[in-house]
Amino acid sequence: MTDKTSNQMWGGRFAAGPDAIMEAINASISFDKRMAAQDIAGSRAHAAMLAATGIVSDSDAAAMREGLLTVLSEIEAGEFTFSTALEDIHMNVEARLKDLIGAPAGRLHTGRSRNDQVATDFRLWVRDQLDAVDQALQALMHALLVQAEAGSDWVMPGFTHLQTAQPVTWGHHMMAYVEMFGRDLSRVRDARARMNECPLGAAALAGTSFPIDREMTAKALGFDRPCANSLDAVSDRDFALEFLGAASICAMHLSRFAEELVIWSSAQFRFVALSDRFSTGSSIMPQKKNPDAAELIRAKVGRIFGANVALMMVMKGLPLAYSKDMQEDKEQVFDAADNLMLALAAMEGMVRDMAARTDNLEAAAGSGFSTATDLADWLVRVLDMPFREAHHVTGALVAKAEAKGCDLPDLSLTEMQEVHGEITASIYDVLGVHNSVASRVSYGGTAPSQVRAQVARWKERLG
Ligand code: ARG
Numbered sequence: 001m002t003d004k005t006s007n008q009m010w011g012g013r014f015a016a017g018p019d020a021i022m023e024a025i026n027a028s029i030s031f032d033k034r035m036a037a038q039d040i041a042g043s044r045a046h047a048a049m050l051a052a053t054g055i056v057s058d059s060d061a062a063a064m065r066e067g068l069l070t071v072l073s074e075i076e077a078g079e080f081t082f083s084t085a086l087e088d089i090h091m092n093v094e095a096r097l098k099d100l101i102g103a104p105a106g107r108l109h110t111g112r113s114r115n116d117q118v119a120t121d122f123r124l125w126v127r128d129q130l131d132a133v134d135q136a137l138q139a140l141m142h143a144l145l146v147q148a149e150a151g152s153d154w155v156m157p158g159f160t161h162l163q164t165a166q167p168v169t170w171g172h173h174m175m176a177y178v179e180m181f182g183r184d185l186s187r188v189r190d191a192r193a194r195m196n197e198c199p200l201g202a203a204a205l206a207g208t209s210f211p212i213d214r215e216m217t218a219k220a221l222g223f224d225r226p227c228a229n230s231l232d233a234v235s236d237r238d239f240a241l242e243f244l245g246a247a248s249i250c251a252m253h254l255s256r257f258a259e260e261l262v263i264w265s266s267a268q269f270r271f272v273a274l275s276d277r278f279s280t281g282s283s284i285m286p287q288k289k290n291p292d293a294a295e296l297i298r299a300k301v302g303r304i305f306g307a308n309v310a311l312m313m314v315m316k317g318l319p320l321a322y323s324k325d326m327q328e329d330k331e332q333v334f335d336a337a338d339n340l341m342l343a344l345a346a347m348e349g350m351v352r353d354m355a356a357r358t359d360n361l362e363a364a365a366g367s368g369f370s371t372a373t374d375l376a377d378w379l380v381r382v383l384d385m386p387f388r389e390a391h392h393v394t395g396a397l398v399a400k401a402e403a404k405g406c407d408l409p410d411l412s413l414t415e416m417q418e419v420h421g422e423i424t425a426s427i428y429d430v431l432g433v434h435n436s437v438a439s440r441v442s443y444g445g446t447a448p449s450q451v452r453a454q455v456a457r458w459k460e461r462l463g
Pocket residue numbers: 028032087088114115118322324326327
């Protein structure tokens with residue numbers, strides 16, 4: 001007989017229960033209870049398959065399936081008492097099923113193991129998250145498209161090295177992020193397609209001698225097919241790492257945009273006004289309006305990429321097949337998923353609410369000799385000058401303007417001609433920021449016409 005305190009699920013060979021510290025390090029119920037719905041869905045599919053293949057009776061399977069629904073409703077209603085002694089969600093659910101339906105519950109674990117069970121539950125959970133991220137990314141992209149369409153011809157400075165480079169349009173800048181989040185979206189979809197195979201029925205590691213139907217459970221759970229190798233099915237977590245990888249890259253994109261919003265909303269830039277709904281005040285400085293949401297989005301990449309690194313380190317030295325180390329996968333993924341979703345929602349809200357300060361953007365767009373490249377291009381086009389020489393002549397004009405303390409369009413024609421005698425008045429046409437952006441019609445360029453084409457293309461793609 002086993003000691004009463006030994007584990008009721010696996011305590012047959014144990015004379016005593018675990019030390020309290022053992023229980024504390026071993027139990028995962030405090031966090032894996034988040035997979036209750038997936039666990040129950042997996043068990044219901046398994047029970048139906050056991051009956052369809054004649055491994056258990058129809059009446060036992062019906063009792064299991066019904067009882068599992070009761071367990072789910074108890075959990076959803078917050079009426080379920082989770083037990084640390086029962087370690088994890090799998091054994092908590094099964095033990096409660098036994099309370100509810102008695103002996104048939106003991107047949108549920110036929111032809112499976114917690115190893116394939118947890119791999120299945122976790123895939124289902126990550127798949128749901130990939131779908132949620134997919135939706136959140138689309139919502140953010142829609143918000144960016146609204147901004148891009150409204151400001152397809154608003155001019156602002158484009159930067160390299162955070163130094164004024166050339167004028168660009170607000171819409172073009174917004175659409176740059178649409179491209180980035182669009183690739184994040186495709187990464188999420190790629191990951192989903194690759195991970196959608198079912199581990200259930202791999203059992204502990206070697207498969208089972210019971211005549212199970214893995215196609216049936218895979219189909220019932222919305223998987224494309226069963227995993228083809230039982231050792232791989234229970235022991236890899238690359239699907240979770242792909243989620244974390246895609247999440248990390250997406251969080252990095254969010255962080256760069258957040259950094260721009262922090263800069264743009266500062267008193268020194270005044271490019272955008274962030275809404276009160278996504279800002280906070282200071283407890284001591286009454287004038288302050290801080291872009292805290294943007295700052296926190298900027299910071300989230302740290303924990304999300306941290307989760308990616310942490311799980312990579314957990315996995316890298318594990319021999320096949322399952323090892324308990326792998327239980328450390330879930331908290332990392334849960335935390336990363338929660339924070340990515342929060343960051344995406346906060347960014348969407350900020351983008352929807354933010355107001356571009358178009359006057360400031362336009363003034364800044366023209367400062368810092370931002371149309372110097374346009375001037376050089378004019379010399380090439382109109383005077384047939386080699387670009388290198390044009391670059392040199394333009395540099396001399398910039399130096400002249402700088403010495404005079406003015407911008408390029410403020411130099412008189414005489415002053416221009418002192419640098420190069422063939423310059424004519426038509427040069428002023430290209431020195432205005434609107435002309436500058438309008439001229440950049442190359443595919444993917446900043447011209448309003450190009451931006452509108454980009455917006456239309458993405459609207460059609462997203463639907
Ligand atoms: N709680 C465990 C986990 O998350 C479930 C699998 C346990 N398997 C085992 N052989 N002890 O990994």
